[in-house]
Amino acid sequence: MSVKVFDTPEDLAAAAAGAFAEKAAEAIARRGRFAVALAGGSTPRSTYEILARDYAGAVDWPRVHVFFGDERTVPPDHEDSNYRTAREALLDHVPVGSVHPMRGELPPEEAAALYVRDLRTFFEEELPAFDLIMLGIGGDGHTASLFPETSALGVTDRMVVANPVPKLDTTRITLTAPVLNAAREVLFLVAGEGKAEALKEILEGDADPREYPAKLVQPPGGPGWMADRAAASRIKES
Numbered sequence: 042m043s044v045k046v047f048d049t050p051e052d053l054a055a056a057a058a059g060a061f062a063e064k065a066a067e068a069i070a071r072r073g074r075f076a077v078a079l080a081g082g083s084t085p086r087s088t089y090e091i092l093a094r095d096y097a098g099a100v101d102w103p104r105v106h107v108f109f110g111d112e113r114t115v116p117p118d119h120e121d122s123n124y125r126t127a128r129e130a131l132l133d134h135v136p137v138g139s140v141h142p143m144r145g146e147l148p149p150e151e152a153a154a155l156y157v158r159d160l161r162t163f164f165e166e167e168l169p170a171f172d173l174i175m176l177g178i179g180g181d182g183h184t185a186s187l188f189p190e191t192s193a194l195g196v197t198d199r200m201v202v203a204n205p206v207p208k209l210d211t212t213r214i215t216l217t218a219p220v221l222n223a224a225r226e227v228l229f230l231v232a233g234e235g236k237a238e239a240l241k242e243i244l245e246g247d248a249d250p251r252e253y254p255a256k257l258v259q260p261p262g263g264p265g266w267m268a269d270r271a272a273a274s275r276i277k278e279s
């Protein structure tokens with residue numbers, strides 16, 4: 042598995058923004074639209090800011106359709122909301138074609154069911170073929186809101202689920218592995234020393250995917266990985 046390693050988180054963010062723009066141009070040239078699922082958490086914020094600042098005129102934004110890989114069960118203006126991060130950093134600044142937030146303010150089962158409906162309406166196919174899914178990882182090996190040893194990990198017959206996460210005493214809304222693995226491209230962004238051990242286990246360890254759920258993400262061609270030097274400090278140089 043090859044990992045692109047960057048000296049700083051800023052270099053990583055700049056490269057990720059460039060990759061986003063490149064994938065968008067390719068998808069729009071081939072299919073007339075770019076359907077992307079954004080990552081949550083803090084890592085991608087600077088990538089979104091660079092896209093808003095440096096790519097405002099360089100991406101055909103009205104043909105970009107924005108979805109989310111996961112959401113916290115909070116209202117859209119809450120500081121923990123993945124939608125809020127994306128809106129503040131990117132979506133308020135560029136004229137995207139459509140935005141599809143997960144409804145974190147609703148009961149999570151209802152939010153998951155609504156998102157399934159949203160995906161079906163947009164993609165009109167059994168499994169959505171996202172042009173790009175951006176993901177992060179947690180220091181515990183989770184990705185999207187697929188946390189270690191949680192019920193969502195074994196789900197193969199639903200696209201979106203409400204996933205109870207006992208250790209956080211909450212429930213998250215998340216795309217499931219079949220959707221992540223049906224994407225044309227998946228790109229992981231990983232920054233910081235706190236992710237180094239998990240990244241090593243995910244890429245080089247033989248632990249079960251139930252322990253490191255990011256291992257479940259295996260789209261055709263494999264996922265792409267971009268990491269800063271701190272996150273990549275324990276993997277074999279690639």
Ligand SMILES: O=C1O[C@H](COP(=O)(O)O)[C@@H](O)[C@H](O)[C@H]1O
Nearest residue numbers: 080081082083084177178179185
């Ligand atoms: O909880 C989450 O964690 C991961 C990683 O977040 P980060 O703050 O360490 O960047 C994220 O990818 C996921 O979408 C998010 O909801």
